[in-house]
Structure formats: structure tokens, C-alpha cells
Amino acid sequence: MKPFTISLRSLGRHSFLAITTTFVLVPFIWMISLSLKPPGESFNGSFSLLPQTWHAAQNYTRAMTASPxxxxxxxxxxxxxxxxxxxxxxxxxxxxxxxxxxxxxxxxxxxxxxxxxxxxxxxxxxxxxxxxxxxxxxxxxxxxxxxxxxxxxxxxxxxxxxxxxxxxxxxxxxxxxxxxxxxxxxxxxxxxxxxxxxxxxxxxxxxxxxxxxxxxxxxxxxxxxxxxxxxxxxxxDTGIDYGPLMAASTIVVAPLVIVFLVAQSWFIRGLTAGGVK
Amino acid sequence: MRRLRLAESLVACALAAPGLFLLVALFILPVAGVLVIAFTDWQFGAASLNFVGLKNFTEIFADAAFRKALANTMLYTAIVVPGTIVLGLAVALAIESGQTMRAFYRAVHFLPYMATLAAMAITWEALLHPTIGLVNQVLTAAGLPTANWLRDERTVLPVLAIIGIWQNLGFAMVLFLAGLTAIPRDLYDAADVDGIDFWFDRFRLITLPMLGPVLMFVVIVVALHGLEIFDTVQTLTQGGPNHASDVLLYTLYRESFQYLRTGYGAAVTVVFLMIVVALTLIQTRIMDRKVHYQ
Amino acid sequence: MSGLELRNICKNFGSTNVIRNLSLDVVPGEFLTLLGPSGCGKSTLLRIIAGLELQDEGSVAIGGRAVDGLRPKRRDVAMVFQSYALYPHMSVARNLAIPLLMRRLNTLQRLPVFSAFVPGTAAKKAEIASEVARIAKSIGIDHLLDRKPSQLSGGQRQRVAVGRAMVRQPAVFLMDEPLSNLDAKLRVQMRAEIKELHQRLGVTFIYVTHDQVEAMTLSDRVAVMLDGELLQVAPPQEIYTNPHDRRVAEFVGSPKINMIDVKVREGGLAKIGGQVLPLEFDAKQDTLTIGIRPEAFRLTDSRDPNSLSSIVRLIEHMGSDLFVHVDLSGVPDPVIARLPAWSSHIAPGSSLHLRITTEQVLLFSKDGKRLKPQASVTPLRGLVR
Known part of the structure; x- marks a missing residue:
């Protein structure tokens, strides 16, 4: 009886956190996903995260060259x-x-x-x-x-x-x-x-x-x-082509996120101490 | 002995001098300056100035756009604070209630707080795009009504508030996690023996009161974050449509630096400063009072 | 009145066996102390009895009723914690009332604002308040009811913790080192109060401590625990004078019992220095350990043929006694003798003649088991000349 209640509890915990994790992560995932897709695919309303035709190279090149x-x-x-x-x-x-x-x-x-x-x-x-x-x-x-x-x-x-x-x-x-x-x-x-x-x-x-x-x-x-x-x-870049813009956003967000994933607890300490400011 | 003390004072002055000078030049005098400008008719580039009393303040409060911005900021904060607190606390409690994947959940939820908001706002724009955005696609697929979220006067502020909650939730969570760890295990054991063993009773009688000081603190700090909303408005709506997402800092920016209406901008700045100072004073009062748990 | 039965309790934390196959019966109304060094599993055992921890194997029965599946509040036990675990945000009155509120009010009546509309709530609350007031008066904290725990002294907090345990009139009182956060003087006072409380209430007390003085002074029986096992359960005096195990003998008694390894000679004789001891026991051994409590030494003089000559290393004055550390000839480690304070001629470096009271000598085999004298109540009689 005990193991069953424990696993039910843990199931509830993980389900709830999975929902909030999705809420938190969706923008990041969507940003990266769009940065990999060709213009056509952002339009056609597919939920797929990965592109049918990879357009990553073009998007990232465009982001790095079309703007400084x-x-x-x-x-x-x-x-x-x-x-x-x-x-x-x-x-x-x-x-x-x-x-x-x-x-x-x-x-x-x-x-x-x-x-x-x-x-x-x-x-x-x-x-x-x-x-x-x-x-x-x-x-x-x-x-x-x-x-x-x-x-x-x-x-x-x-x-x-x-x-x-x-x-x-x-x-x-x-x-x-x-x-x-x-x-x-x-x-x-x-x-x-x-x-x-x-x-x-x-x-x-x-x-x-x-x-x-x-x-x-x-x-x-x-x-x-x-x-x-x-x-x-x-x-x-007024068009509706999100690819290069999302690629640029990814590049801007990336350095801090990468360092954060490496030095997580330091980040949390530093930023909460600062938020307290 | 006296000379020794004098020497120490001299050394201290030498070490503190650059910092002191810059503090005065970059913080104290500017604050004084903005207070002065707010009570004068000085305009950017003008050679002379006259004191005009409260004229700038009567002007901004007579301006419907400013009143709208003030009300929007309050409404935005009024949504972000409870949303962030409830969600942040729920996530912290959920993480704390088990042993597995704690570091993962903590890191993931903290991510939005440190990611560049201007860049993430662009992503939110893509998500909220009326035709090709993920949000409307999902809603359509589920048979629910859709909206042009950022261009609709009724939805724009709540949507910005959701982005605000998304961003601040991890910050609240981290502080709540720290607060939860600080509650002695013994209290929960005593509660068990005394019969406080239903989860709602435990939360109501032990967890929540013990989190009291942290909770008050998070409320104030998140409220301050809420009042300082700017990046998402600048990136996504520019205050529109029809001033529906005008907020204090956006008004401050627009009037001071785009229209160069210095007196107006200074008055808005002073109002903003007053609100922030008031909240901070409440915070210090609360922190001073919360000693009875020791 | 309820007793307590523990049957074959086992508890592991990971791969560590904290409690190993432990069984214990506690008589109704008894004051039983679990005594042992920190980490011996005594607190874990107490938490298993309370239901705060679940045993991996075995069963717990309180008052003849198995309580294994029951939550703490259904076990009819109350607990006083080492840290007192008073609710810091509640007044003393509310701290005392909580156990009653939680069991007498139903869910609706416990809701904060809403409860005012539930019939019968007010009457029950008034009844609880009067019980709280009565208990508070009986333990002398009625003037503190409006205070918060942070405004109380250590002793007052301790009383509130005891009061909170008392209000429910539990069948069994569990106490986890309740005095260890108090200063020495207060500890003696509260010790007496707990003893008196037990006599007044007459219910079963299970008291965990690492302090042998507390165990000896308070208990009807002491259960000595080490490495998750019960070594001996007996009245305090018997634990001291008749330990079943070398580890019990060493844990109880201050200064520590002197342990001397000897070889057994022909005819069951052993020799320490100049004194020959007759050894009567029921098993064949070639080496064994002799345990001599410090007070088993007596002063004698050089004319005594059985005297042990020794050199004084240092002296500790205790007021009523002297603890004299001496080197006995033929014994590698120094031993401690407890001698009357008026043995004033003793000085460091001087030589001393001691004699062992053989009736008080304890024998242990190599594996630490006590070697019982052969079926006799007073086995060691007189000295061999």
C-alpha cells in the first residue's frame, strides 16, 4: 500500500512540474525551432519542432550577415x-x-x-x-x-x-x-x-x-x-520570416544560458542576491 | 595614538574618494536634479529655468494618457504579483516534496529570469502571432476562440502580465525554496504527532506561517519588478493599441527621450520614484518586524 | 494505562542497519529509558514508535493494539522533541491547544473564518480553552499563555513542550533528549519535574538520552542500546552492578570502569600485580578481561600481603572523592581509583598500596560477554592468601 501512495504522489508532482516546465520552456524551444525552419514552414501551422527541410545554416548566416x-x-x-x-x-x-x-x-x-x-x-x-x-x-x-x-x-x-x-x-x-x-x-x-x-x-x-x-x-x-x-x-526586417530573427535571438540569449547551465548555483545566488537589491 | 587615528582616516578617505565622488555625481546629484527639474519649466537644451511649483504634476495627472499608464502599471503589477507568488510557491512546494530531478526543475524554472527579455519578447511575439503563432494554432486545434493577443485592447495587458509571470516565477521559486529549507523538520514531526497531518492543515498551520517573512519579501520585490516593466512593452506593443499597454516607464521613456518633454518626464520620474520608495520602506518595516520567529 | 511491545524491529537507511531485529516489552506505567551514544539508533526507535518513521520489518503494539499502519495521531502517543519544536508563530495557548483542536474539531470546524458558522464549534473551542488553562496551571505556565515561544526562556519552552504532550492525555509519552538544550543547573531541576510528572500521571514514559545520569535517576528500567541492538534492559542499579556485556559496563559509570586483560592460570587464578584473584566462572577461557570499577579499589598498606603497589600519576579532586590515576605494576595502562577525599597523604609520584574488593570485580570473555559466576549469588568470597 505504501509504495503505491508514494508513486501516486510522485506522479502528481512530476505531472504538475511537467506542465510548469512546459510553460517555462515553450518560448525557448519555439525560438530554436523557428530558427531552424525555412520561411514556408513557419506559416503552414505545423506543430513539429524539427523542420521538414533544414534551414538552420541559411537563417544563422542571414542573422550574422544581414545585421551587424x-x-x-x-x-x-x-x-x-x-x-x-x-x-x-x-x-x-x-x-x-x-x-x-x-x-x-x-x-x-x-x-x-x-x-x-x-x-x-x-x-x-x-x-x-x-x-x-x-x-x-x-x-x-x-x-x-x-x-x-x-x-x-x-x-x-x-x-x-x-x-x-x-x-x-x-x-x-x-x-x-x-x-x-x-x-x-x-x-x-x-x-x-x-x-x-x-x-x-x-x-x-x-x-x-x-x-x-x-x-x-x-x-x-x-x-x-x-x-x-x-x-x-x-x-x-519587416517580413514575416521569423527564421533569421529567431536565429539572432538565439545567438543573443545563448552565452548567458550556456554559462548558467554550467554554473547554475552561482547564477542563482548572484541573481537572487541582486533581486533583493 | 591620535596620529595613528588620523592616518587611518586619511587612508580611508583615499580609498573611499573615487566611490564617494561617483556616488554623488551619478546617484545623489541626479536624483536631486530630477526633483528640481520636476518643479521647473526647464526644457532640454534651454538656457534658463523658472520654478513653476506643481505645474508639471498637475499636467501629467490631467493627461489621460498618463493616468492610463499609471492604471495599467498598477493593473499589470496586480496580476503579476499574485500570479508569480502562487505559481512560484506551487513550483517550490512541488520541487521540495520529492527527491528526484530537483536541480533540473530548479534550473529550468529559473531560466526565464536570466534570459535576455528583449530577445525572449520577440519569441513571445512569434508565439502570439494572430495567424501563424503557436498559441492560436493550439487554441484552434482545441476548438477554442483565438485573439490577436497583442493588438487587442482587452487582451494586451493580461498577455504582458503572463509574460511577466513567466519571467519572475523562477525568482520567486528560488526564494521560496530557500525559505522552505529553513523550516525545521522537527516542526513537521511535531505536527504529525499533534494530528496536523492533512496536507491542507500542514500548509495552513505550518508551512505558510513559517514562510511569512519570505512571502512578504517576495511580494514586495516582485511588485518592484512589476512596476519596472519596460522591455516587453518597448519590444512588443510600444504602448499600443490605443494606450492599452502604456506603462509608467514607457511613458517616461517616450516623453523624456523621444518627445524631449523634460518637465513632463521629470514629473513622471518623480511619481515612479515615490512609488518605489514607498514599497521599499514598507519592505524594510516588515523585515524589521519579522523577528518573532527567532 | 497501556504498555508497549516491539517485536523484531528492523530499520535500514540505505545499506546501514540502524536497528537490528530489536524486541522490547514495556510494562504499563513504566518509565523506560533508551540509553546509548549518539548514532546508536535510539532516536530512530522512538520515531518508529511514534509513527514518524516506518520500520522495515517487525511490529509495534501500544496497549495491546498493533499500530503499524496507523498515523502518529491515531497511535495515542505524545512526543517531546529535543528542540521542543514549538510552533514559533503561535502563542503558548495555541501551541497547547493544537493537539486538541486537531482531534476534536472536524474539517469544517477547523477552517479559519468559515468555522464561525459551523454549529458546536464555539462550545468545543471553549472546552478546549479551559482544558488548556487547567494544564497550564498544573505545570506553572499559566502566566505565559499569551506569549510567543521566542519570548520564553529555555526552561519555560521545555515546560510548554511537555504541556503540549500532556493535554491529550496520551497512553504513552515519548521524550527525545528533552533536557539536552538546557544548562546544567536547569537540567537537574527539570529532571526532577519530569520524574514527578511521571509519578503524577502514572502513564508509560519512553525517554531517550545519551546521559547516563538522566537514565539512572529517572528510570524504572534502562535499555542500553548500541549499534542498533539492545544490550541489556534492567533497573538502573542492575545495569551498573550486573552488566551482561562489556560494552554496557564501559558505557555506564563515571569514571569509566578499568578493564585489565589477564591470562588465566592453573586453578582459575589470575594475578594482577601482587594480588591473586580467584576466578570462578562456568566456561573455559585462557585469557579474559577483568573489569574493576574505580570504587572497587581500597587503600591499604604495605603490610597487607595482597596489596598492589602503584605509583600515583595525577589526582582529580571531586570534593567528596578523589579520582586517582595510578600505574599498577604489571598493568600496561593507568587505572583510575576512587578514594575517599580524606586520603590526604596522596601526592603525584608517591607510591600507593591498593587492594581490590573482589566481590565487585566483573569478568568478561574475549568476545565481551559477561562471565557469570557459577550459580551463586555472592560468588567471590574473600581473598586468597
Missing amino acids: LPRFMFNGFFVCGVILTLQLLVCTPIAYALAKLKFPGRNVLFALVLIGLLVPGQVLALPLFILAHQLNLLNTYAALVFPFIVSPFGIFLFRQFFNTIPDDIVHAARLDGMSEFAIVWRIMLPMAVPALIAFSIFSVVGHWNDLFWPLIAVRSQELMPPPLGLMAFKNE
Whole structure:
């Protein structure tokens, strides 16, 4: 009697999760499926996932050549890389100062960080747009990068992590003759690798996927990161031929999904910590 | 001793200075700036400005399009939050109730939260295409009525909300899973002995109350995500048809950066900021209060 | 009043046998302690009795009724958990009321808002509230009824946990290390309260602990458990003085019993240092182990022909006694002797003359079985000169 109830339960569990899994996965599957089909097949209303005639090569070639998709992808990697590097350079020392040093105004500084944490990026778009205009930055790589050089979330996360590192380690490093600067980079950051990974994922995913700010900051195609480039591609390709567009979408989504499947738990940790922001 | 402390302060200032400068330049002053602009008649590119009090705010609230956008955002959030919570909790409970394939289900459900929404929105458009989209094909095959989902005033917002639920469900699920693991096993054992052994009683008397703080937290965060809806609207509907999918951030974007109506845009920004701050304050209040479980 | 019968219980977790073919009878109204080191399977056994865990083989009967297929709530048992497992989001009153609410109200009456419209609910709830109040008063927590568990001290939480077990008036009380989260002083106090509670209620108690003092002080009988097996079930005094197994002798008693391996000489004699011990047992052995409890040593002097000469290594002062660690000549490991506190001339490094009280010596064969003296109540008589 017992094994029967257990298997019934497990059947119910898997059935329910199969339904939600389908709901979650259908867009991904359909995207890939359409990216493999010739134009005719997207029309004729077949449910089949795999195409009757494979059109993958044509679609993906078209996606890579009809629009500057390789350029969009490069822009994405480049902008995300620069943003992350600058964020780490700026956030680590200030987080260390907040966590381990005593100085007047420390609480005020931390309050500023919390205010920064509270303000959603979209609120800053208008003034930063004006600032970029004044500095003549609009429509440059710099425009894509500068609002994000300092990340209040990064400061907050690193400060929390540094707080858990015993003060004695800092004291020992000082006795060994290390400068505060060296302590930040040679002791604290290497010890904060979990925070570093979580923050890196949060930052890269956020900026790779960002559409709002690039839409405001750049106009020329050579500077567009992937989501914005995809919009441009979609708008000029007005036909109903989904193949190349789906191929382009697949290429844009793929890098993060692949890394996610490899480093799942890190991703989940980084993004939920960030969602908490 | 004093000199040592002074030295420490100097070092701290040197380490914090770049971050401090950028925080002020890129967060504090811009927020102050947008607050100022919202109360002036300044327009993008103008050389002078005058304070006009609440004029920008009376203007936006007099504008039916803005009121529609505000109402749409609220309605969208009002669908996404319960939908995400119920589905996310159900998935988390289902995953937690067994031992097999946990990592798989967790990863799959989390996928939409990290995938590029702009790209996925294009796929949703293909799925929802009135003639060749999978959704209508399935509905037709099942003998059910179809619709032009994204071009129909009545369906566009609920459809966007379903995409919102699709995207946020994994986020809620992960937080609920963490919350469920934190409930001590002993409590369920005690409940068994005390006779709380019907699943609904267990859920009502143990699981749900023990998840209380996590639940409140997820509600607020998903609500914030809901208020920030932009990518799907920009990609799929551009606020249409007939403002039926206009939302706060889309209005903000359109007025500020396409029409360059700076005062209007600033006022919308301030309204958006107020809503977000209010929600965040509620969240902090709740988190501070939820200590009685310790 | 109900007793409890366990027949041939087996439980495996994967390939580990946690409980091996265990049988046990508990007399109605008895206070029985399952004593053993952590990981011996005692908690698992308790959970099997409660119905929280299912045995792979064997059967459980409570009050003569087989309960194997029954859910915990139908078994007429109550349990006090090590962590107390109080519902943190409910007041003390509600924690106490839950077992009654769950069994006396039907499904409709338990529904949150709707229940107000179901006839009879209010009366039942009032009756439950008065019972809760009575129980709370009887264990001295009636002033805490409105508090949440987080607002209580450790001892108060423990009382609430006991109260929650009491309200249903179960046939069997199960307690899983209920005192282990308390500080030493409170533990002694609550120990006495549990003993008193048992005397007052008169129902069967099954109490799991790894603390031998708790087992000895509380129990009518102690069941010593090791590696999923019961080694011996007997009253506390017998467990101490008449252990059936070397492992029982070693687990019970503090400081630990001294175990000395000896070769048996002609005529059943063994020699430790200068003292010759007469060994009477019913099996042929060439080597065996002699167990000597620390209090089986007595001080004597060099004129005693049977004295063992020893060198003092270190002394632990316990107030009423001294634990003296000594090297006995001819014995490889140091032994511990418990001597009266006024044996003040003892100092580290000094030599000491000890004598073994042979009546208290325990003999074990190589495989750890106790070697019973040949059909005699007081087998070891006097010393051989």
C-alpha cells in the first residue's frame, strides 16, 4: 500500500512540474525551432519542432550577415567587461573602508550607499542623459558605461562580505608591513571570491540584458549592445520570416544560458542576491 | 595614538574618494536634479529655468494618457504579483516534496529570469502571432476562440502580465525554496504527532506561517519588478493599441527621450520614484518586524 | 494505562542497519529509558514508535493494539522533541491547544473564518480553552499563555513542550533528549519535574538520552542500546552492578570502569600485580578481561600481603572523592581509583598500596560477554592468601 501512495504522489508532482516546465520552456524551444525552419514552414501551422527541410545554416548566416550581429555581440562583451572592471576597481576599496576602517563620516557614506541602492536606475536616466549631453558623451561607448561605474549594490555586497572577515587578518597584514592598498587587493578581494562571483554574474547579466539605457544613450548601430541591436534588426526586417530573427535571438540569449547551465548555483545566488537589491 | 587615528582616516578617505565622488555625481546629484527639474519649466537644451511649483504634476495627472499608464502599471503589477507568488510557491512546494530531478526543475524554472527579455519578447511575439503563432494554432486545434493577443485592447495587458509571470516565477521559486529549507523538520514531526497531518492543515498551520517573512519579501520585490516593466512593452506593443499597454516607464521613456518633454518626464520620474520608495520602506518595516520567529 | 511491545524491529537507511531485529516489552506505567551514544539508533526507535518513521520489518503494539499502519495521531502517543519544536508563530495557548483542536474539531470546524458558522464549534473551542488553562496551571505556565515561544526562556519552552504532550492525555509519552538544550543547573531541576510528572500521571514514559545520569535517576528500567541492538534492559542499579556485556559496563559509570586483560592460570587464578584473584566462572577461557570499577579499589598498606603497589600519576579532586590515576605494576595502562577525599597523604609520584574488593570485580570473555559466576549469588568470597 505504501509504495503505491508514494508513486501516486510522485506522479502528481512530476505531472504538475511537467506542465510548469512546459510553460517555462515553450518560448525557448519555439525560438530554436523557428530558427531552424525555412520561411514556408513557419506559416503552414505545423506543430513539429524539427523542420521538414533544414534551414538552420541559411537563417544563422542571414542573422550574422544581414545585421551587424557580430558587432552587437562584441559590443555586449566589451561594455559588460569594462563596466565590471570599473565597478570592481571603484567598489572594492570603498567597501573595505566602510567595513574595516574607522573614519569620520563613515555612517553618512554608508547612508549614501543605501540611498543609491534604493533608487532604481530608470529614475536616473533623465538627469544622466542631460549630463551625457553636456559632456558630449552621447552615442559613444562611454555613454553606455559611465552611469554604472559605481554600483551601490556592489559596495553593499562587498562591505557585508568584508565584515565577515576577521579584523585580525587585517591586523596581521599590517604587521607584515602591507599597505592598506595592498590589503584591499591582495588580501580582501581574494578572500571575497564568493561575493566577487555573485556580483560579477549580477552585473554582467544585468548589463547584457539591459535595453532601457542603451536605447537612450546610443543611436548608431556600431555601438549597440545585443538587445538594442536585436530591436534594430527586428524593425528593419519587416517580413514575416521569423527564421533569421529567431536565429539572432538565439545567438543573443545563448552565452548567458550556456554559462548558467554550467554554473547554475552561482547564477542563482548572484541573481537572487541582486533581486533583493 | 591620535596620529595613528588620523592616518587611518586619511587612508580611508583615499580609498573611499573615487566611490564617494561617483556616488554623488551619478546617484545623489541626479536624483536631486530630477526633483528640481520636476518643479521647473526647464526644457532640454534651454538656457534658463523658472520654478513653476506643481505645474508639471498637475499636467501629467490631467493627461489621460498618463493616468492610463499609471492604471495599467498598477493593473499589470496586480496580476503579476499574485500570479508569480502562487505559481512560484506551487513550483517550490512541488520541487521540495520529492527527491528526484530537483536541480533540473530548479534550473529550468529559473531560466526565464536570466534570459535576455528583449530577445525572449520577440519569441513571445512569434508565439502570439494572430495567424501563424503557436498559441492560436493550439487554441484552434482545441476548438477554442483565438485573439490577436497583442493588438487587442482587452487582451494586451493580461498577455504582458503572463509574460511577466513567466519571467519572475523562477525568482520567486528560488526564494521560496530557500525559505522552505529553513523550516525545521522537527516542526513537521511535531505536527504529525499533534494530528496536523492533512496536507491542507500542514500548509495552513505550518508551512505558510513559517514562510511569512519570505512571502512578504517576495511580494514586495516582485511588485518592484512589476512596476519596472519596460522591455516587453518597448519590444512588443510600444504602448499600443490605443494606450492599452502604456506603462509608467514607457511613458517616461517616450516623453523624456523621444518627445524631449523634460518637465513632463521629470514629473513622471518623480511619481515612479515615490512609488518605489514607498514599497521599499514598507519592505524594510516588515523585515524589521519579522523577528518573532527567532 | 497501556504498555508497549516491539517485536523484531528492523530499520535500514540505505545499506546501514540502524536497528537490528530489536524486541522490547514495556510494562504499563513504566518509565523506560533508551540509553546509548549518539548514532546508536535510539532516536530512530522512538520515531518508529511514534509513527514518524516506518520500520522495515517487525511490529509495534501500544496497549495491546498493533499500530503499524496507523498515523502518529491515531497511535495515542505524545512526543517531546529535543528542540521542543514549538510552533514559533503561535502563542503558548495555541501551541497547547493544537493537539486538541486537531482531534476534536472536524474539517469544517477547523477552517479559519468559515468555522464561525459551523454549529458546536464555539462550545468545543471553549472546552478546549479551559482544558488548556487547567494544564497550564498544573505545570506553572499559566502566566505565559499569551506569549510567543521566542519570548520564553529555555526552561519555560521545555515546560510548554511537555504541556503540549500532556493535554491529550496520551497512553504513552515519548521524550527525545528533552533536557539536552538546557544548562546544567536547569537540567537537574527539570529532571526532577519530569520524574514527578511521571509519578503524577502514572502513564508509560519512553525517554531517550545519551546521559547516563538522566537514565539512572529517572528510570524504572534502562535499555542500553548500541549499534542498533539492545544490550541489556534492567533497573538502573542492575545495569551498573550486573552488566551482561562489556560494552554496557564501559558505557555506564563515571569514571569509566578499568578493564585489565589477564591470562588465566592453573586453578582459575589470575594475578594482577601482587594480588591473586580467584576466578570462578562456568566456561573455559585462557585469557579474559577483568573489569574493576574505580570504587572497587581500597587503600591499604604495605603490610597487607595482597596489596598492589602503584605509583600515583595525577589526582582529580571531586570534593567528596578523589579520582586517582595510578600505574599498577604489571598493568600496561593507568587505572583510575576512587578514594575517599580524606586520603590526604596522596601526592603525584608517591607510591600507593591498593587492594581490590573482589566481590565487585566483573569478568568478561574475549568476545565481551559477561562471565557469570557459577550459580551463586555472592560468588567471590574473600581473598586468597
